Amino acid sequence: MNLAAPTGIPFGKPATRVRLQQKASDVASLRPAIETGPLVMANGDEVVVQISAAAVNPSDVKAATGLMPYAVFPRTPGRDFAGTVVAGPADLMGKSVFGSSGDLGIRRDGSHGTHVVVPRDGLVAKPAGMSFAEAAGIGVPFVTAIEGYRRAGLPERGDVVLIMGVNGKVGQAAVQIAAWRGARVIGVVRRAEPYEGHSDAPVEIINAAEEDVAARVREMTGGHGADIVFNTVGDPYFAAAHKSLAKLGRQVLIAAITHVVDFNIFEFYRGRHSYYGIDTLALSCAETGKVLRELLPGFEEGALKPFPVTKDAQYGLNRIADAYAAVMTSSRQRVFIVPEAEL
Numbered sequence: 001m002n003l004a005a006p007t008g009i010p011f012g013k014p015a016t017r018v019r020l021q022q023k024a025s026d027v028a029s030l031r032p033a034i035e036t037g038p039l040v041m042a043n044g045d046e047v048v049v050q051i052s053a054a055a056v057n058p059s060d061v062k063a064a065t066g067l068m069p070y071a072v073f074p075r076t077p078g079r080d081f082a083g084t085v086v087a088g089p090a091d092l093m094g095k096s097v098f099g100s101s102g103d104l105g106i107r108r109d110g111s112h113g114t115h116v117v118v119p120r121d122g123l124v125a126k127p128a129g130m131s132f133a134e135a136a137g138i139g140v141p142f143v144t145a146i147e148g149y150r151r152a153g154l155p156e157r158g159d160v161v162l163i164m165g166v167n168g169k170v171g172q173a174a175v176q177i178a179a180w181r182g183a184r185v186i187g188v189v190r191r192a193e194p195y196e197g198h199s200d201a202p203v204e205i206i207n208a209a210e211e212d213v214a215a216r217v218r219e220m221t222g223g224h225g226a227d228i229v230f231n232t233v234g235d236p237y238f239a240a241a242h243k244s245l246a247k248l249g250r251q252v253l254i255a256a257i258t259h260v261v262d263f264n265i266f267e268f269y270r271g272r273h274s275y276y277g278i279d280t281l282a283l284s285c286a287e288t289g290k291v292l293r294e295l296l297p298g299f300e301e302g303a304l305k306p307f308p309v310t311k312d313a314q315y316g317l318n319r320i321a322d323a324y325a326a327v328m329t330s331s332r333q334r335v336f337i338v339p340e341a342e343l
Contacts, residue, residue: 009040009041009042009043009044009046010038010039010040011038011039011040011041011048011086011087011115011117012087013039013086013115014036014037014038014039015036015037015038015039015113015114015115016034016035016036016113016114016317016339017034017035017036017076017109017112017113017114017115018032018033018034018076018077018078018112018113018317018320018337019032019033019034019035019074019075019076020032020033020064020073020074020075020076020077021033021073021074022073022074023064023065023066023071023073024064024065025065026065027061027064027065027324027325027328030061030064030065030321030324031321032064032077032320032321032324034317034318034320039115039117040117041087041088041117042117044089045089045119045120045121046088046117046118046119046120047085047087047088047089047092047117047118047119047120047123048085048086048087048088048115048116048117049081049083049084049085049086049097049115049116049117049118049123050083050084050085050086050114050115051081051082051083051111051113051114051115051116051337051339052082052083052084052132052133052136052338052340053081053082053083053131053132053133053135053136053137053314053336053337053338054078054080054081054082054110054111054112054116054136054336054337054339055079055080055081055136055137055139055140055334055335055336055337056078056112056323056324056326056327056335056336056337057079057080057139057140057327058327058328059079059106059140059281060077060078060079060105060110060112060324060327061077061324061327061328063077063105063106064077068106068281070106070107070281071106071107072106072107072108075105075106075108075109075110076105076109076110076111076112076113076116077105077110077112078104078105078110078111078112078113078116078337079100079101079102079104079105079106079110079111079139079140080098080099080100080111080136080137080138080139080140081098081099081100081104081110081111081116081118081136081139082096082097082098082099082126082132082133082135082136083096083097083098083116083132084096084097085097085123086115088120089120092120092123095123095125096125096126096132097123097124097125097126098123098124098126098132098135098136098138098139098292099118099122099123099124099139099285099288099289099292100138100139100140100143100285100288100289100292101118101122101283101284101285101288102279102280102281102282102283102284102287102288103281103283103284103285104116104118104285106281111337112317112320112337112339113317113339114317114339114340118285119284119285119286121285121286121289121290122284122285122286122288122289123289124289124292124293124296125296127296127299127300130299130306131309133309133314133336133338134306134307134309135306136336137306137307137309137334137336138292138295138299138306138307139288139292140169140170140280141169141170141172141173141307142173142177142292142295142304143280143283143288143291143292144170144173144254144278144280145170145173145174145176145177145230146173146177146291146294146295147278147280147283147291148174148230148252148254148276148278149174149177149178149228149230149252150291151252151276151278152228152250152251152252152274152276153228153250154181155177155178155181155182155183155227155228156181156182156183157181157182157183158182158183158184159178159183159184159227159228160183160184160186160217160221160224160225160226160227160228160246161174161178161183161184161185161186161226161227161228161229161230162186162187162188162217162226162228162229162230162241162244163175163178163185163186163187163188163229163230163232164188164229164230164231164232164233164237164240164241165188165231165232165233165237166187166188166189166195166203166205167187167189167193167195167196167197167332168232168233169307169334170232170254171187171197171230171232172195172196172197172198172307174230174232175187175195175197175199175203176197176198176199176200176298176303176304176305177295177298177304178228178230179199179200179201179203179303180200180298180303180304182201183227183228184201184204185199185201185202185203185204186203186204186205186206186217186220186226187203187204187205187206188205188206188208188213188237188240189205189206189207189208190207190208190209191207191209192207192209192210193205196332197307198304198305200303204220208237208240212240213237213240213241213244214240214243214244217244218244221246224246225244225245225246225247225249226244226245226246226249227246227248227249227250228249228250228251228252229241229244229245229249229250229251229252230252231251231252231253231254231255232254232255233255233257234253234254234255234256234257235256235257235258235259235260235261236257238253238261239261239262242263242264242267242268242273243267245271245273246271247271247272248271248272248273248274249271249273249274250273250274250275250276251273251274251275251276252276252278253275253276253277253278254277254278254279307334308333308334309334309336310333312333313326313331313333313334313335313336314336314337314338315335315336315337315338316337316338316339316340317337317339320337323335323336323337
């Protein structure tokens with residue numbers, strides 16, 4: 001099937017992309033199609049990036065089932081990307097870039113294909129020592145983590161940062177950023193396991209299946225508690241996060257399973273606590289690019305590192321349904337689309 005011919009500044013080569021024609025009732029009934037057709041740039045500030053790798057995020061798939069009510073159809077999913085500029089302003093031609101967005105793949109066509117159209121302000125220069133897949137994997141997890149810290153106040157040396165769901169990708173990004181800034185990091189897991197990601201400093205672990213998280217945090221910090229709780233899970237950890245907060249502590253929330261929780265207003269105002277809700281889907285491609293550029297020094301210094309890329313977590317477009325299924329079965333690997341490969 002071919003894409004309908006759009007209007008604008010044409011790109012000379014047809015693009016092959018995943019297409020979702022309409023909202024699916026659930027993940028099991030999701031039927032992504034592969035279509036080929038023309039691309040256009042809406043104006044002279046847009047570029048075409050030939051995709052070398054594009055990460056697959058849970059939000060890419062969940063949007064197809066109506067969990068993001070502002071998702072439009074038909075569309076091409078995909079928020080994160082890395083590749084080479086092949087059309088657009090002369091000064092960008094041939095540049096190796098990466099990026100992400102809250103609107104790509106949700107409100108406009110995204111990165112799960114051979115090419116994507118993005119505004120030039122959304123492009124971030126790929127570090128020379130980083131592979132395209134590594135760069136493509138940075139986007140959503142690191143943007144979510146740094147945006148949470150930016151809103152709540154960046155960790156400072158000596159701060160205690162408690163991360164709920166520490167082995168998830170956002171959790172690992174939050175660890176890296178906190179350690180980079182000199183904070184003490186404590187991670188919470190749901191079973192006996194170590195921290196699995198990179199960190200420039202030790203990460204102390206609390207097993208929530210065996211310990212009272214808040215009591216253990218108080219014990220570990222001499223009664224102080226956590227200056228920042230980064231809650232990547234939501235309501236299952238809400239009470240423990242609340243009770244773990246130090247005076248003037250801040251809790252960052254990015255997800256929920258059950259939308260309503262019990263909230264102790266007395267403890268909230270007596271603790272002078274602050275709560276911050278983070279939704280990176282509200283960030284445009286240009287806004288996301290700005291956030292990512294702020295993180296580049298950490299990657300260039302080696303304090304921050306991209307997620308590992310494994311062969312079995314890379315999928316060609318011919319296996320797009322398998323890639324989406326891998327993400328929705330809670331794969332701990334970063335999953336990638338490699339459009340030119342038949343993997």
